[in-house]
Amino acid sequence: MAVVCNYHPGTRATHKCDRCQRHFCLTCFPGAAANPAQWRERTLRCPICRRPLAECGPTPLARVLWERLGKLLRSLIHPVPLLLLGLAVATGLLLPQPHRWLLWPLCTTALLLAGLFPLLRRRAAPAAASPVPRKAPRGRTAVAGDTDRDDALSRVKILTIEGDYNGARRVLMDALRQYPNDPEVNERYYRLLLAAKDTRSLRELAPHLLEKLVRLDRAHKAAKFYLATNPRPAIDRSHLRHALAEALFRQRKFREAAQLLKNLHREDKHYRRLDAAYLLLARVYLEGLKRPGDAARLLQFLHRHFPQSPLARQVQALQQRLVNSRQPG
Ligand SMILES: [Zn+2]
Ligand SMILES: [Zn+2]
Structure with a gap:
């Protein structure tokens, strides 16, 4: 049965730390998961003790052999080795009946030559490579x-x-x-x-x-x-109190919002957005805490102290709402 990650239940573990006795999956290493080609070259370290991790599952030797075989098969998919193999098979088939046995040695030789091909290519590669270093792709950093x-x-x-x-x-x-x-x-x-x-x-x-x-x-x-x-x-800063109160109002935490805003004019009478803060407090009183009396007092304060405020219309509208709600239905 596969061992699972200690931190992502249900995910098969790929690495383990023998010292910490913990198992990890690739989700534990977002960098490695995003770029598998790169992390295979460097060892992953234990997030807890920073020692190199051992891999779970197939042994490293089995993995290396498997990777080499895959690489070899991939490099055979090239016109030259394919042509070589094709020629060997064709020649073998064209031979007269008594000499058909030559098909096998021919194919084996062709396979050997084809197997050597990747090696020759690798040797030739550095000479053919451009002397100008390639630029790293944009955005890589x-x-x-x-x-x-x-x-x-x-x-x-x-x-x-x-x-x-x-x-x-x-x-x-x-x-x-x-x-x-x-x-x-x-x-x-x-x-x-x-x-x-x-x-x-x-x-x-x-x-x-x-x-x-x-x-x-x-x-x-x-x-x-x-x-x-x-x-x-x-919280001392008025703009932070105001911003938090706005978010708390949206989260319907009216008592906490009111706590942050009340008496703001006494503590910071130069606060640039005092009118907006008190309009918000009036809404907290009226819509959240159901204290229309406090809301009315606050709106009167705004009316008196901020007659030129761009929010004056909203203050008026709220006052009107208050009056309407007081009229017996
Ligand atoms: Zn994990
Ligand atoms: Zn560890």
Whole structure:
């Protein structure tokens, strides 16, 4: 029965680490899976202890022999060896009946010559090769970069499953240095801090990471992380509070959204988008928390302090809605 990967249940393992007693599949090594020709030349290393992995299944010798045979058969598909074999068969068949036995030695000789052909071709190849080095295909560096990142993320996942949070963190720090603006690497870092219950790091880093995720267009994820962090991180920057509150409103987390926005004018009266933030808070009160009185007070504040706001019409519309809802039906 085939051994399965420890990290991808149901997937046949291709490699194993005797030291860690763990099995791995190719999904564990996205870089190798994306470029099998290249990884065959270098040994895969254990994501946990970094020692070279042994292959599962057929022994390396059997695999090497199988590969050589395949290569030989492929190189025979060429006009010269095919012509040689064809000639031998034709000559043998044309011979008069008593000399037909010559067909076999003829074919064997032709096969031998055909077998030598790939060797001769290989010898001739360097001389025929162009002296100008070939350019690497376009975008290759980017692809290599992507697979490096994917390999790092896969390693982090495996180390996290193994409970080696420090190891996972080291790999992620390296990845972050290389890809500081990669949303997935940043997300994984936050998730690792949550999994490790690293309260101290979360207190220091959470606002910075959340801000980065918002900037990388992942406000939705940032809001989820914000909710999952206990105790909640203190967010000082108004624009981040606003962005998180918007995402929380969409996720129908009204209480948390209101918590972030209320009294914003006292803490940061110069906030550029205070009108938008308070219009959102009014909607949170009206549509989410069912507190029409608070919504009305906020709309009056907006009406008084931001008469020239481009949002004035929306403020008016919301006020009208409030009036309508108060009229006895
Ligand atoms: Zn796997
Ligand atoms: Zn290992």
